[in-house]
Amino acid sequence: MTPEFIGVHGPKANPRLAERQGSVTFARRGRGAVEAAIRDHFAKGGPLAAAVRGSAGLGWMVLAQLCFAVMNVSTRLGAAHLPWPEIAAARFLIGALVAIGLGIVRGSSLRPTDRTGARWRSGYGTIAAIGSFFALGSSRIGVADAATLTATAPIFVALLSGPLLGEPVGPRLWVALVLTFAGIVALLQPAFAMAWPVVLVATLGALSYAMAMIWLRRIGPGESHEAVVLHFSLTGLVTMLLLSLPAWRWPDGHGMLYLLGAGLGGGGAQLAMTRAYALQRAAPVTALASLGIVFTYLLALPLFPEHPTGWQVAGSLLVILATAEISFRHDRHPARAARPGV
Numbered sequence: 162m163t164p165e166f167i168g169v170h171g172p173k174a175n176p177r178l179a180e181r182q183g184s185v186t187f188a189r190r191g192r193g194a195v196e197a198a199i200r201d202h203f204a205k206g207g208p209l210a211a212a213v214r215g216s217a218g219l220g221w222m223v224l225a226q227l228c229f230a231v232m233n234v235s236t237r238l239g240a241a242h243l244p245w246p247e248i249a250a251a252r253f254l255i256g257a258l259v260a261i262g263l264g265i266v267r268g269s270s271l272r273p274t275d276r277t278g279a280r281w282r283s284g285y286g287t288i289a290a291i292g293s294f295f296a297l298g299s300s301r302i303g304v305a306d307a308a309t310l311t312a313t314a315p316i317f318v319a320l321l322s323g324p325l326l327g328e329p330v331g332p333r334l335w336v337a338l339v340l341t342f343a344g345i346v347a348l349l350q351p352a353f354a355m356a357w358p359v360v361l362v363a364t365l366g367a368l369s370y371a372m373a374m375i376w377l378r379r380i381g382p383g384e385s386h387e388a389v390v391l392h393f394s395l396t397g398l399v400t401m402l403l404l405s406l407p408a409w410r411w412p413d414g415h416g417m418l419y420l421l422g423a424g425l426g427g428g429g430a431q432l433a434m435t436r437a438y439a440l441q442r443a444a445p446v447t448a449l450a451s452l453g454i455v456f457t458y459l460l461a462l463p464l465f466p467e468h469p470t471g472w473q474v475a476g477s478l479l480v481i482l483a484t485a486e487i488s489f490r491h492d493r494h495p496a497r498a499a500r501p502g503v
Contacts, residue, residue: 217440218436218437218438218439218440219437219449220437221433221434221436221437221440222433222434222437222449222450222452223449223452224429224433225429225430225431225433225434225437226430226449226450226452226453226456227452227456228425228426228427228429228430228433229308229426229427229430229453229456229457230308230426230453230456230457230459230460231422231425231426231429231460232252232422232423232426232427232430233297233304233305233307233308233426233453233457233460234304234422234457234460234461234464235248235419235420235421235422235423235426236248236249236294236297236298236304236419236423237297237298237304237307237461237465238419238422238464239298239416239419239420239422239423240297240298240299240300242410242412242413242415242416242419243410243412243416243419243420244298244404244405244408244409244410245294245295245297245298245299246291246294246401246402246404246405247401247405247409247410247412247420248294248298248419248420248423249290249291249294249397249401249423250397250398250401250402250405251420251421251423251424252290252294252423252424252426252427252428253290253394253395253397253398253401254394254398254424255424255425255427255428256390256393256394256397256424256427256428256431257391257394257395257398258428259390259428259431259432260387260388260390260391260394261387261391263387263432263435264385264387264388264391267387269385269386269387269388270385270387270388271385271387271388271391272388273380273384273385273388273389273392274383274384274388275380275384278376278379278380278384279380279384279388279389279392279393280392281376282373282376282377282380282389282392282393283373283392283393283396283397284396285369285370285372285373285376286369286370286373286393286396286397287393287396287397287400288365288366288369289314289366289367289369289370289373290366290397290401291362291366291400291404292311292362292363292364292365292366292367292369293307293311293363293366293367293370294401295359295362295363295366296310296311296359296360296362296363296366299359301355301356301358301359302356302359302360303461303465303467303469303473304457304461304465305454305457305458305461305469305473305477306356306473306476306477307359307363308453308454308457309344309454309476309477309480310345310360310363310364310366310367311363311366311367311370312367312450312451312453312454312480312481312484313341313344313345313364313367313480313483313484314367314368314370314371314374315371315450315484316337316338316341316483316484317367317368317370317371318371318374318375319334319337320334320338320371321371321372321375322375322378325375326375326378326379337483337484338483340479340480340482340483341479341480341483343476343479344475344476344477344478344479344480344483345360345364345476345480346476347472347473347475347476347479373393377389386435390431450484451480451481451484451485454477454480454481458477
């Protein structure tokens, strides 16, 4: 029998409750549709997806420059306890481990196919590392000044891309080159007689880095990035170990910390910069490379007695301006951009 027949009435329909339940159901369906639309948008690579990936790429580059600043400061601190080639060897050792790990995870080949190109790239890259770590380990110039000199490499890449790669070199490049050398001269102002040998070695190192990037372009995008980095890291590791043998010192507790700082900073920067170039166009990413100078200044101020003079700050700003100009000049030719190499 029905409830109504025996005098018991069932629950009466509540129109407000039904309306509320309908609204919740509609909201859930609407939210699901929005989530599905967002997933579909990102899968198809829409403008929002591109913007998010681009922002993430810039964030990775900022992290890379912070890691480079840690490497720079750790190298200067460690140079008081250990020879600079020994510190550079630690950086290359961790760089090799990072390349091997990435190759295993991604299933990439760790053996370069263009062995001649890889040798030239690794040779020039190792010479560049010698110039960079020599300057970072020298007390004749400030650590941030050494980082600034290293940051001149993109200008030399643009300058050499004309005669060696057949790329057009416009008048704006020459303006950037003048700004760069004006910045170098400004950095030399406080102590020219004592600092110029270190500045010369560091500038030649930046020029060698530019040659390494030229060879990286010649190798082409078909080569495994992990194979190129591993070849470079092993070449640099062997070279730095040989250079450190005459003055080898076993690190104490503090020295080990500085070795780890330089190695993890360089390895972390290598990983973060690779990710940055994978997510964002080369021009804005390269322009952020100058943040390494700023971060190095900020980390060095509380740790070292020397403080930047007005000339040094002006020189760093000129180099930053020249690097940004070169970066966005090459953005007009995206097909010619090089893959990053650390």
